[in-house]
Amino acid sequence: MSGCPSGAGEMPDPGSRPGRPSRPGLPSRPGLPGPDELRLASRPAGAGLRVSELSVPAIRCGGCMRTVERALSGLDGVVGARANLTARRVSVRWREAGGPPPIAETLAALGYPAHLAEPDAGAPDPVLGELLRALAVAGFATANIMLLSVSVWSGAEPELRNVFHWISAAIALPALAYSGRVFFRPAWAALRRGRTCMEVPISVGVLLAFAMSLYDTVHHGEHAYFDAAVMLLFFLLIGRTLDHLMRERARSAVSGLARLGARGAMVERDDGRRAYLPVERIAPGMTVLVAAGERVPVDGRVVAGTSELDCSLVSGESLPRPAGPGARLQAGTLNLTGPLRLEATAAAGESFLAEMVRLMQAAEAGRPGHRRIADRAARLYAPVVHVLAFLSLLGWMAATGDLHRAVGIAVAVLIITCPCALGLAVPIVQVVAARRLFEHGVLVRDGAGLERLSEIDTVVFDKTGTLTLGRPRLRDGERADAATLALAAALASHSRHPYSRALVEAQGGAVAAPRFDRVAEHPGAGVEAIAGSDRYRLGRADWALDDPGALATRSGRPDAVLSRNGRLLADFGFDDPVRPGARATVEALGRRGIAVEILSGDHAAPVARLAAALGIARHGAGVRPGGKVARLATLGDAGRKVLMVGDGLNDAPALGRAHVSMAPADAADIGRNAADFVFLRDGLDAVPFALEIACRARRLVRQNLGLAVLYNALALPFAVSGQVTPLFAALAMSSSSILVVANAMRLNGGFPARWKLRTQAARTGERIAPAMEPAR
Numbered sequence: 001m002s003g004c005p006s007g008a009g010e011m012p013d014p015g016s017r018p019g020r021p022s023r024p025g026l027p028s029r030p031g032l033p034g035p036d037e038l039r040l041a042s043r044p045a046g047a048g049l050r051v052s053e054l055s056v057p058a059i060r061c062g063g064c065m066r067t068v069e070r071a072l073s074g075l076d077g078v079v080g081a082r083a084n085l086t087a088r089r090v091s092v093r094w095r096e097a098g099g100p101p102p103i104a105e106t107l108a109a110l111g112y113p114a115h116l117a118e119p120d121a122g123a124p125d126p127v128l129g130e131l132l133r134a135l136a137v138a139g140f141a142t143a144n145i146m147l148l149s150v151s152v153w154s155g156a157e158p159e160l161r162n163v164f165h166w167i168s169a170a171i172a173l174p175a176l177a178y179s180g181r182v183f184f185r186p187a188w189a190a191l192r193r194g195r196t197c198m199e200v201p202i203s204v205g206v207l208l209a210f211a212m213s214l215y216d217t218v219h220h221g222e223h224a225y226f227d228a229a230v231m232l233l234f235f236l237l238i239g240r241t242l243d244h245l246m247r248e249r250a251r252s253a254v255s256g257l258a259r260l261g262a263r264g265a266m267v268e269r270d271d272g273r274r275a276y277l278p279v280e281r282i283a284p285g286m287t288v289l290v291a292a293g294e295r296v297p298v299d300g301r302v303v304a305g306t307s308e309l310d311c312s313l314v315s316g317e318s319l320p321r322p323a324g325p326g327a328r329l330q331a332g333t334l335n336l337t338g339p340l341r342l343e344a345t346a347a348a349g350e351s352f353l354a355e356m357v358r359l360m361q362a363a364e365a366g367r368p369g370h371r372r373i374a375d376r377a378a379r380l381y382a383p384v385v386h387v388l389a390f391l392s393l394l395g396w397m398a399a400t401g402d403l404h405r406a407v408g409i410a411v412a413v414l415i416i417t418c419p420c421a422l423g424l425a426v427p428i429v430q431v432v433a434a435r436r437l438f439e440h441g442v443l444v445r446d447g448a449g450l451e452r453l454s455e456i457d458t459v460v461f462d463k464t465g466t467l468t469l470g471r472p473r474l475r476d477g478e479r480a481d482a483a484t485l486a487l488a489a490a491l492a493s494h495s496r497h498p499y500s501r502a503l504v505e506a507q508g509g510a511v512a513a514p515r516f517d518r519v520a521e522h523p524g525a526g527v528e529a530i531a532g533s534d535r536y537r538l539g540r541a542d543w544a545l546d547d548p549g550a551l552a553t554r555s556g557r558p559d560a561v562l563s564r565n566g567r568l569l570a571d572f573g574f575d576d577p578v579r580p581g582a583r584a585t586v587e588a589l590g591r592r593g594i595a596v597e598i599l600s601g602d603h604a605a606p607v608a609r610l611a612a613a614l615g616i617a618r619h620g621a622g623v624r625p626g627g628k629v630a631r632l633a634t635l636g637d638a639g640r641k642v643l644m645v646g647d648g649l650n651d652a653p654a655l656g657r658a659h660v661s662m663a664p665a666d667a668a669d670i671g672r673n674a675a676d677f678v679f680l681r682d683g684l685d686a687v688p689f690a691l692e693i694a695c696r697a698r699r700l701v702r703q704n705l706g707l708a709v710l711y712n713a714l715a716l717p718f719a720v721s722g723q724v725t726p727l728f729a730a731l732a733m734s735s736s737s738i739l740v741v742a743n744a745m746r747l748n749g750g751f752p753a754r755w756k757l758r759t760q761a762a763r764t765g766e767r768i769a770p771a772m773e774p775a776r
Contacts, residue, residue: 035099035100038052038100038103038104038116039099039100041053041116042094042100043349044096045093048095048096048097049079049093049094049095049096050093050094050095050096051091051092051093052091052092052094052100052103052116053089053090053091053116054089054090054092054103054104054107054114054115054116055088055089055114055115055116056068056083056088056089056090056107056112056113056114057088057113057126057127058088058111058112058113058186058189059083059084059088059090059112060186060199064083064112065083067110067112067195068081068083068090068107068110068112069081069082069083069090071106071107071110072090072092072103072106072107075094075101075102075103075106076098076101077094077095077098077099077100077101078092078093078094078101078103079093079094079095080092080093081093090103090107090114110193111189111190111192111193127244128241128244130182131182131237131240131241131244132241134178134179134181134182134237135179135234135237135238135241137175137178137179138175138179138230138233138234138237139234140175141171141172141174141175141179141230141234142227142230142231142234144171145168145171145172145226145227145230145231146227146231148164148167148168149164149168149226149227158220162217162220165213165216165217165226166217168213168226168227169213169214169217169226171226171230172210172213172226172229172230173210175230175233176206176207176210176229176230176233179233179234179237180203180206180233182237182240183199183202183203183206183233183236184199184203186199187199187200187202187203187204188203200386201385201386201389201414201415201417202236202414202415204411204414205232205411205412205414205415205729206229206232206233206236208407208410208411208414209228209229209232209408209411210226210229212404212407212408212411213226213228213229216404228725232415232729235731235734236733236734238734264276264277264278264279264297265277265279265282265288265289265290265294265297265298266288266289266291267282267286267287267288267289268287268288268289268341274289279297279298279348280348280349282297282298282344282347282348283344283347284344284345284346284347285343285344286343286344287303287341287342287343287344288300288341288342288343288344289339289340289341289342290335290339290340290341290342291335291339292307292335292336292337292338292339293334293335293336294334294335295331295332295333295334295335296329296330296331296332296333296334296335296342297331297348298331298344298345298346298347298348299328299329299330299331299344299345299346300328300329300342300343300344300345300346301326301327301328301329301342301343301345302323302324302325302326302327302328302329302340302341302342303325303341303342303343304325304340304341305324305325305338305339305340305341306322306323306324306325306338306340307322307323307335307336307337307338307339307340308321308322308323308336308337308338309321309322309323309329309333309334309335309336310333310334310336323340328345329342331346331348385413385414385417386414388413388417388716388720389410389411389413389414390410392406392409392410392413392719392720393406393407393409393410394406396409396410396722405722408725409719409720409722411729412719412724412725412728412729413716413719413720413729415729415733416715416716416718416719416724416729416732416733417712417715417716417719425701425704425705425707425708425740426701426704426705428704428740428741428744429697429700429701429704429744429747430450430697432697432744432745432747432748433450433693433694433696433697433747434450435748436693436747436748437677437689437690437693440686440689440690441679441680441681441686442677442678442679442680442686442689442690443665443677443678443679443680444676444677445675445676445677445678449660449676449677450693450694450697450698451694451698452641452659452660452676453643453660453676453677453690453691453694454691454694454695454697454698455641455659456594456641456642456643456659456660456691457593457594457595457640457641458594458595458596458597458635458640458641458642458643459589459594459595459596459597459642459643459645459687460596460597460598460599460628460631460632460635460642460643460644460645460654460658461596461597461598461599461616461645461646462598462599462600462644462645462646462647463598463600463601463602463606463607463610464576464600464601464602465646465647465664466579466645466646466647466664467578467579467582467598467610467614467684468576468577468578468579468610469576469577469578469579469682470498470576470647471498471501471502471576471577472498472499472501472502472559472574472575472576473502473505473506473574473575473576473577474502474503474505474506474572474573474574475572475573475574475575476573484562484569484570485503485506485507485570486507487536487562487569488503488538488562488570488572489503489504489506489507490516491519491527491529491536491538491562492504492527492538494519494521494527494529495521495526495527499559499560499572499574500527500538502574503538503572515531516529516530516531516536517530517531517532518530522539522543525539525540525543526538526539526540526543526544526560527539534564534565535564535565535566536562536563536564537562537563537566538560538561538562538563539560539561540560540561541558541560541561541571544561544562544563544566545561545563545566545567545568546566546567547566558571558572558573559572559573559574560572560574576606578610578613578614579682579683579684580682580683580684580685581683581684581685582614582684583613583614583615584685585684585685585687585688586614586615586616587615588685588688589687589688589691590615592688592691594691595618595640596616596618597616597617597618597619597620598610598611598616598618598619598620599619599620599623599627599628599631599654600619600620600621600622600623601621601622601623601624602621602622603621603622604621604622607619607620607621608621626653628644628646628653628654629653629654629657632644632654632657632658633657636657636659641659641660642658642659642660643658643659643660643661643662643687643691644657644658644660644661644662645661645662645663645684645687646661646663647663647664655675660676660677661675661676661677662675662676662677662678662679662686662687662690663675663677663678663679664678664679664680664682665678665679665680677690693747696747697747700743700744700746700747703743704740704743704744707736707739707740707743708736708740711732711736711739715729715732
């Protein structure tokens with residue numbers, strides 16, 4: 001099965017716009033986006049690449065996906081193409097230098113008309129509408145033909161029986177013509193291009209059943225099968241409609257997430273005038289006004305105003321968070337109490353909310369090994385089914401000489417062995433798993449990562465920013481008097497070092513800076529300021545003090561000191577809070593027999609202290625990025641399947657080298673992009689939760705593949721031996737598809753109690769006190 005494109009005669013999509021081919025060699029077709037539209041609608045992807053998203057409603061199976069991806073990947077300038085069966089979209093990465101490739105023209109030539117993907121939140125579902133109308137017509141026809149059939153079965157006279165057959169034919173013909181389009185169009189389009197798909201055996205079976213009945217009616221036969229032909233179509237449409245509804249339900253997390261975005265916002269112009277603009281027209285640098293009760297439309301920085309925010313979308317935390325000047329807000333955040341004036345820092349298409357939507361969609365488009373196996377099997381199924389049906393026809397003709405019976409058996413073989421269940425076995429589980437993880441605050445960047453995650457036997461954690469929050473807090477700040485603390489905060493306000501930010505936060509974020517004649521930051525040492533004849537230093541003791549030995553009598557070693565003219569004024573210690581649930585996470589992994597270790601660039605003492613606090617026996621300190629990659633390579637060579645959990649810029653190589661990887665949402669951009677999973681909340685319970693979901697998804701995939709194979713293995717002998725009518729074949733095929741989808745939906749069940757982490761530590765606050773500057 002290599003594809004099932006929709007055929008000629010389809011109405012053009014209302015979202016399509018006229019355009020022209022961007023390169024010679026392909027005919028111009030109305031309704032296709034032109035090169036200018038394609039360029040404007042694309043988004044930058046770095047390294048001279050752009051990404052275009054197109055809606056392709058004709059994608060219906062794994063064969064369609066392969067056909068589309070293979071054709072687009074072969075175009076000049078295209079770096080890669082990825083089709084999404086659930087969303088029926090295609091994402092294409094192309095080189096900006098050569099101009100937009102003829103993407104839409106190529107798809108149209110293959111029989112897959114496409115248009116630019118646009119936000120469709122709140123819009124009616126045209127596919128569901130067509131399916132419901134077709135189902136209603138088929139159901140009406142089935143009910144009426146069955147009523148007529150009752151009279152025939154009750155022993156009507158031959159003349160009356162023949163009249164009833166003609167009335168049934170008059171009802172069945174328009175019903176098949178209207179409702180059967182769902183299957184006939186893609187089947188004809190595939191055959192026209194020398195391909196086949198799962199709709200071909202369905203269409204052949206329905207048409208043969210009708211043709212047999214019409215033949216018997218013309219020749220005044222005793223039996224006609226109009227009821228079987230129409231009821232066959234009716235049950236097939238029930239299965240197709242339920243499949244569509246379950247797919248939409250499974251991916252409702254994506255559409256619900258998209259609806260959280262604002263449709264527009266009030267923008268203040270440079271001349272003071274205000275205008276309400278659609279969110280797509282808001283550009284970085286614009287001033288946006290967000291009233292209380294409104295959602296933040298794009299990522300931005302607060303310029304004026306104070307308020308409280310509902311950040312549950314981003315962090316999962318239900319408690320309101322304060323926001324004031326300088327705070328950075330993310331799209332989708334709800335402004336609760338006061339008006340805010342923002343400076344937009346990103347366009348709507350590049351916002352945090354848009355990135356989450358793209359991550360969810362990318363999760364559905366992954367290609368795990370199980371899915372590739374199912375696709376290959378489904379591709380072989382159609383020709384095998386056709387050959388078996390033909391051989392059954394020949395065999396029964398030779399055995400009985402009854403053409404009528406032989407054709408009926410061949411029809412049953414065509415219908416009952418359709419590989420719909422096999423085609424659904426993997427992707428529906430993948431989509432449901434992605435939604436389940438999203439509800440728990442985990443975004444899946446690559447659907448194939450789910451399969452790899454289920455195979456892991458080792459987890460390697462980075463320390464700062466991963467096992468800890470990477471946001472140091474001042475410890476025992478009350479030991480310093482208010483004036484000294486204010487002086488230290490004034491110096492710290494000139495630095496972005498984590499300790500400096502912690503000192504400023506200890507002052508509530510507002511620092512009344514003394515007058516300094518000159519301020520300079522010395523990387524790796526601290527901040528120095530000159531005020532008249534005095535020299536102030538905030539930083540490492542061996543740099544700030546003339547006599548560092550003066551601290552020898554103090555208990556412990558401070559993380560930073562404040563000095564004036566080389567003499568100690570105050571010393572400061574900092575805590576780096578452990579991520580909520582970190583110890584419970586390590587314990588949960590240990591119960592599964594998974595080895596855990598730490599690889600950190602921090603100094604040995606704080607790493608050892610954290611490892612002891614969490615119960616991790618193996619840990620490495622002072623490990624540089626190359627060392628992390630080397631360690632993962634060593635584990636891989638030893639046959640270990642490693643999950644790497646890290647957040648920093650220097651973790652990106654290790655995240656890419658690991659068997660599977662995970663990063664927090666507050667990680668560096670390159671770290672998030674390198675990871676297979678991104679967790680949005682502070683707690684580390686996302687790690688064992690994702691692992692459990694991945695393992696359950698693997699079991700369900702195997703069950704689905706087993707059910708699909710078992711169904712066909714049992715059904716085929718009955719069909720070939722003549723024990724199955726076309727009507728029963730339709731019921732059995734639809735039931736197998738529904739069974740596979742229903743089995744996948746079990747993943748939405750409750751999380752096993754043994755994996756619910758004990759988060760009391762998260763509420764009370766797990767923390768350690770690193771002795772030296774945090775490093776990654």
